[in-house]
Amino acid sequence: MKLNKKTVFLFFIILIFTVLSAAFFSSVWHYMLGSTPKPHIWLLVCLYLLLHRPLPQSLPQGYVILFFLTYFSSVSVAYLWLPFLLLSFVVYFIKSRVFWPGARYFAILSIAFTFGFEVLSYLTFYFTSGKLLPLRPIERFFELFFTVALSPFVYSVLTQIDRMFAEESFSEVGRIED
Amino acid sequence: MISLPLVSFNTQRSPFAEGWYDKPFSMLASASAHLFYGFASSVQETTRLYLDLINIKHKNALLKMENTELKTRLLQLQETLQENTRLRSLLEFKTSTRMDLVAAQVISHDLLSDHNTLQINKGEAHGLKEGMAVITLDGVLGYIFRPQQNTSYVMLITDRYAVVDGLVARSRARGIIEGRGGSACTLNYVEKSEDVQAGDLIVSSGLDNIFPKGLPVARVSRVENLAYAVSLKVDLEPVVDPDKVEEVFVITNAQNNDLTDRFISSAENEAE
Numbered sequence: 001m002k003l004n005k006k007t008v009f010l011f012f013i014i015l016i017f018t019v020l021s022a023a024f025f026s027s028v029w030h031y032m033l034g035s036t037p038k039p040h041i042w043l044l045v046c047l048y049l050l051l052h053r054p055l056p057q058s059l060p061q062g063y064v065i066l067f068f069l070t071y072f073s074s075v076s077v078a079y080l081w082l083p084f085l086l087l088s089f090v091v092y093f094i095k096s097r098v099f100w101p102g103a104r105y106f107a108i109l110s111i112a113f114t115f116g117f118e119v120l121s122y123l124t125f126y127f128t129s130g131k132l133l134p135l136r137p138i139e140r141f142f143e144l145f146f147t148v149a150l151s152p153f154v155y156s157v158l159t160q161i162d163r164m165f166a167e168e169s170f171s172e173v174g175r176i177e178d
Numbered sequence: 179m180i181s182l183p184l185v186s187f188n189t190q191r192s193p194f195a196e197g198w199y200d201k202p203f204s205m206l207a208s209a210s211a212h213l214f215y216g217f218a219s220s221v222q223e224t225t226r227l228y229l230d231l232i233n234i235k236h237k238n239a240l241l242k243m244e245n246t247e248l249k250t251r252l253l254q255l256q257e258t259l260q261e262n263t264r265l266r267s268l269l270e271f272k273t274s275t276r277m278d279l280v281a282a283q284v285i286s287h288d289l290l291s292d293h294n295t296l297q298i299n300k301g302e303a304h305g306l307k308e309g310m311a312v313i314t315l316d317g318v319l320g321y322i323f324r325p326q327q328n329t330s331y332v333m334l335i336t337d338r339y340a341v342v343d344g345l346v347a348r349s350r351a352r353g354i355i356e357g358r359g360g361s362a363c364t365l366n367y368v369e370k371s372e373d374v375q376a377g378d379l380i381v382s383s384g385l386d387n388i389f390p391k392g393l394p395v396a397r398v399s400r401v402e403n404l405a406y407a408v409s410l411k412v413d414l415e416p417v418v419d420p421d422k423v424e425e426v427f428v429i430t431n432a433q434n435n436d437l438t439d440r441f442i443s444s445a446e447n448e449a450e
Contacts, residue, residue, distance in 0.1 A: 026297075027286035035421045037291060072289040074323065074333060121292070131338065133292055134360040143291065 010165045011061050014158065018045045018065050022072045037139045039146035040114060042069055044106075044154040046084060047113045050091045051099075051106065052162065059088055079128075083120035087113060103152040110151040114144050267315055268425055277390065278431035280304055284423055285329065292359055294337035295320075298426060301328045309388055311429040317394030317417040318342065318382060319426055330428075334420050335395060336363050343386040344395050349373040355380065355395055355414065363396060365412035374401050374412055390432040 021041040029038055045065060049058040066080040091113065099105070118140055125133055272279050282298035300306055302325050310322045312332045320340060324331035333340050340357040344365060351372035353365040368374060378398040384391030396414035403410055 022289055023286070026289045030287045030421075038289065042289075069289060072286070074288060074293045074295040074331065074337060074339070075290050125292075125338075129338075133338065134358060134362075136291070136360055139291060 006165070007057070010162070011064075013161050013165060014045060014049070014061075015065060015068065017157065017161065018042050019068055022069060026072045037142040037146060039150045040117075040143060041147075041150065041154060042066070043114055043117055043147060044110055044151055045158065047091065047110055048106070048155065048158045050088050051095060051109070052158075055088065055092050059085070062088065079121055079124055082124050083117050086120055087116050090116065103155045106155045107148055107151045111144065111148050114147045118144070264425060268427070271315055272427070277429050279427040280306060280430055282330075282426050282428055284426060287420075292338075294334040294340075294357065294359065294361075294420065295323075296332050296334065296420060296423075298330050298332055298428070299328070300428065301326045301330045303327050305430050306330050306428055307430075311389045311393075311432070313389075313393060313427050313429060314418050314423055314425075318389055319418045319420060319423060321388050322428065332426070335416055336361055336420070341386075342389060342395060343383045344380045345383045346372070346374055346398075347379040347381045347394075348375075349378070352383065353380075353412065361416070361419075362399075363414045363416060365396075365398070365414055366409065368410040368412055370403060370408075370410055372410065374398060374410055376401055379417075380414060390429065 018041065025038045025041065029036070042065060046062045049061050049065075052058075053061065062084050063081055066084055067077055069075070069080065070077050091109065094109070122133055125131065268281060272281065280300055282300040282304075284296050285299050286297045288295040298312070306322055306325050308322055308325055312319045312321055318335055320332045320334040320337070322330045323333040335342055335355060335357055336359070337357040338359045340355075340363070342355040343352075344355040345352045346365075349372065351368055351374055353368040355363055356366055357363045365374070365380060376398050379394055380396045380398065382389035382391060382393040382395055389395075394417045396416045398412055399415045400413040401410060402412075
C-alpha cells in the first residue's frame with residue numbers, strides 16, 4: 001500500500017468535512033431543531049471510505065475519524081471502533097461480491113451500515129457494562145431515516161472531493177493492497 | 179323658412195313656462211345627460227380605481243415589507259426580553275447566593291443520542307475543573323467531566339455514566355441517582371421499607387462532594403416494589419430539561435452551602 005502525500009491530503013480534506021459536519025449537527029442542528037434525531041454523517045463518511053479505499057487504508061482512516069468524533073461526544077472510542085471494525089469486514093465481504101459505483105448502491109448500503117452500527121453499539125454496551133440502553137425505536141428510526149436521506153448528498157460531496165484532489169479512484173472491487 | 183326664427187321670437191315665453199312638447203324633450207335630454215354623465219363618471223372611477231390599484235399594489239408591497247420587518251423586530255424583541263428575564267434571574271441568583279459561581283453558555287450537545295453531554299463556553303482558563311457541579315435556576319444539570327482550556331464538557335445526570343448521591347426531600351430516604359440514557363434516570367439502592375411516592379422531589383445529599391446539599395435533581399415518576407428485588411425501583415424525571423438550557427452556572431466553590439430550604443420550598447410551591 002502506497003501512502004503518498006496526496007492520499008494523506010485527501011484524507012485530511014475528508015476529515016475536515018466530517019469534523020465540520022459533526023460540529024454543525026452537535027451545535028447548529030440542536031439550536032434549530034431541538035432534540036430532533038441527528039443524521040450520522042460520520043457513519044456515511046466511514047462507509048464511503050470502506051467502499052472506495054482498500055481495506056488497509058480505510059480501516060485506519062475510519063479509526064482516525066471516529067477518534068475525532070469523541071471530541072463531540074462522551075462516547076468512549078472503543079464503542080465506536082469495535083462496531084466499525086466488525087462492520088468493515090462485512091462491508092468488504094459485500095463489496096467483493098456485489099458492487100456498482102453510484103449513489104443508489106451507497107444509499108442501500110448506508111441503510112444496512114447504519115442499522116448494523118446501531119445494533120452492534122447497543123450489543124457492545126450491553127456486553128461490556130451489563131446494562132441495556134433505552135431502545136428509543138422512533139428516535140433511532142429517524143436517525144436512520146435522516147442518515148439514509150442525506151446519503152446521496154454526502155456521496156456526491158465525497159465523490160467531488162475525490163475527483164478534485166485525487167488522480168485515480170479507489171473503487172476496485174475486492175482490492176486489498178495497492 | 180326665413181320667417182321661422184322671427185316666429186320663434188314671438189313664441190318666446192317666460193323661461194319658467196313649460197309647453198306640452200317640453201316634457202319629452204327635457205326628459206330625453208336629461209336621460210342622455212345622465213347617460214353620458216354615468217359613462218363619464220364610471221370611466222373616471224375606473225381610471226381612478228386603476229391608478230389606485232397601482233398605488234395600492236405598490237403600497238401593499240411596501241406594507242408587506244414593513245410588516246415582515248416589524249414581525250422580525252418583534253420576534254427579536256421578544257427573544258431579547260426572554261433573554262433579559264433569564265439573565266436577570268441568573269444575576270439575582272448569583273448575587274443572592276454565597277456560593278462562587280461561574281456563568282456559562284451552552285454551545286453544543288452530544289453528537290450521539292445514546293450519550294447525554296453538552297459543551298459550555300468556559301474552561302480551565304475560567305477556573306473550571308473536573309468534577310465541578312453544573313446547575314441551572316431549576317436545579318442540577320450535571321457535572322464537568324472533561325475541562326478544556328476555554329470550553330468544558332458537562333456530563334448530564336441522565337447520561338448512563340452519571341452518578342449523583344441523592345435523597346427524597348419529603349422522607350429523607352437515601353439512594354444513588356444513576357442516568358439511564360435518553361431523558362430519564364433512576365434512584366437506586368433505596369431500601370424497600372423507605373417511603374417514596376410518585377411526585378416526590380429528589381435533592382442532592384451533598385455526600386458526593388460535587389453538589390451542595392439540597393439542590394433539586396429530579397422528581398419521582400414511578401415507584402415499583404418488586405417482590406424479587408432487594409430495593410425499590412424508582413424512576414425519575416429530571417427537573418431540568420437539558421434541551422431547553424441555554425445558560426448554566428458552574429459551582430466553583432460551594433462553601434458548604436445547604437440549599438435545602440431555599441430550593442425545596444420554591445420547588446414544592448411550583449409542584450402545587
